[in-house]
Amino acid sequence: MIEHPPVERFPLAIRTLTVSSTTRLGASFVRVTLTGDDLADFAAPGPADHVKAFFPDPTTGELAVPRLTAEGMARPDTGTVLARDYTPRSFRAAEDDRPAELDIDFVVHGASAPASSWAAKAAPGDTLVIAGPRGSHPAPTGMDRVVLGADATALPAVARWIEMLPEDVEICAFVELDHPSDAGYLEPELVHRASVIWLDRGDGALERGIRNVDDIDESTYFWIAGEAGGLVPIRRHLRRELGLPARQVKVDGYWRAGEAGRDHHAPLDPNEPED
Numbered sequence: 260m261i262e263h264p265p266v267e268r269f270p271l272a273i274r275t276l277t278v279s280s281t282t283r284l285g286a287s288f289v290r291v292t293l294t295g296d297d298l299a300d301f302a303a304p305g306p307a308d309h310v311k312a313f314f315p316d317p318t319t320g321e322l323a324v325p326r327l328t329a330e331g332m333a334r335p336d337t338g339t340v341l342a343r344d345y346t347p348r349s350f351r352a353a354e355d356d357r358p359a360e361l362d363i364d365f366v367v368h369g370a371s372a373p374a375s376s377w378a379a380k381a382a383p384g385d386t387l388v389i390a391g392p393r394g395s396h397p398a399p400t401g402m403d404r405v406v407l408g409a410d411a412t413a414l415p416a417v418a419r420w421i422e423m424l425p426e427d428v429e430i431c432a433f434v435e436l437d438h439p440s441d442a443g444y445l446e447p448e449l450v451h452r453a454s455v456i457w458l459d460r461g462d463g464a465l466e467r468g469i470r471n472v473d474d475i476d477e478s479t480y481f482w483i484a485g486e487a488g489g490l491v492p493i494r495r496h497l498r499r500e501l502g503l504p505a506r507q508v509k510v511d512g513y514w515r516a517g518e519a520g521r522d523h524h525a526p527l528d529p530n531e532p533e534d
């Protein structure tokens with residue numbers, strides 16, 4: 260039976276990092292590599308861990324960053340905090356004369372969106388402030404098969420899942436893309452390790468893919484993330500129509516069309532309670 264080990268907690272930290280390089284990956288992604296002494300105690304061991312990153316207002320250029328207090332994070336005295344969640348794609352601890360490095364892979368989608376516009380223009384020497392991860396969810400245990408579902412924003416997390424799962428777990432990944440060249444995002448060894456099905460985004464392709472999964476038993480786990488509105492029928496299918504328990508299903512709305520800075524803890528469908 261699938262079980263979830265306890266969440267690993269880390270002290271809250273706000274880290275000021277410096278961009279050391281940027282790399283364009285496919286049509287949609289910019290990989291921003293960050294470095295800095297603040298990475299010394301960085302850890303993100305769970306497959307779907309995330310950090311909160313703080314961005315300047317794209318119009319005024321003003322950056323507002325919370326302060327760390329004994330009670331936790333506090334709002335700065337002035338300015339509006341623009342925080343967005345990102346997956347730490349890979350972290351390399353410092354070694355000999357090589358500094359610690361953190362890669363974050365940004366989908367570039369809009370010139371006026373704080374995170375996307377910052378990433379599109381990021382250059383060596385720029386600063387990025389991040390907080391967390393505060394809590395890390397280890398991969399569940401007792402899984403024979405993991406079914407992943409994602410759009411481009413969740414592709415960094417899909418890569419982490421594939422890297423981290425034990426070899427005896429079968430992995431099937433459905434990935435919806437706007438641009439076919441983004442399929443090159445996954446390194447060949449990851450594509451080889453999993454059974455990856457690339458889908459053209461839109462028109463319910465991800466939902467159809469998930470609905471076609473058969474032979475589901477109590478050791479099958481579903482992890483699905485992407486645009487929240489498109490995930491509503493998928494969650495309904497898995498939890499209501501198939502009746503799978505919460506321990507076998509995680510559906511996470513990483514962003515919602517038409518909504519800036521969506522909180523991914525909010526229910527996918529405000530009219531449908533989540534248990």
Ligand SMILES: Cc1cc2nc3c(=O)[nH]c(=O)nc-3n(C[C@H](O)[C@H](O)[C@H](O)COP(=O)(O)OP(=O)(O)OC[C@H]3O[C@@H](n4cnc5c(N)ncnc54)[C@H](O)[C@@H]3O)c2cc1C
Pocket residue numbers: 308309343344345346347364365366367368369372373374375376411412413415416512513514515516517518519520521523
């Ligand atoms: C746990 C977690 C991990 C995440 N990891 C990553 C990651 O590693 N890489 C990544 O790129 N994203 C990731 N995301 C998604 C990212 O946080 C959102 O896409 C975020 O809204 C981007 O912020 P923004 O300032 O660019 O746009 P916002 O200001 O939030 O939104 C402005 C407008 O753009 C739209 N929009 C937002 N994102 C997209 C998009 N990707 N494509 C098209 N339109 C969009 C919004 O609907 C809104 O209309 C993650 C989200 C979560 C919750």
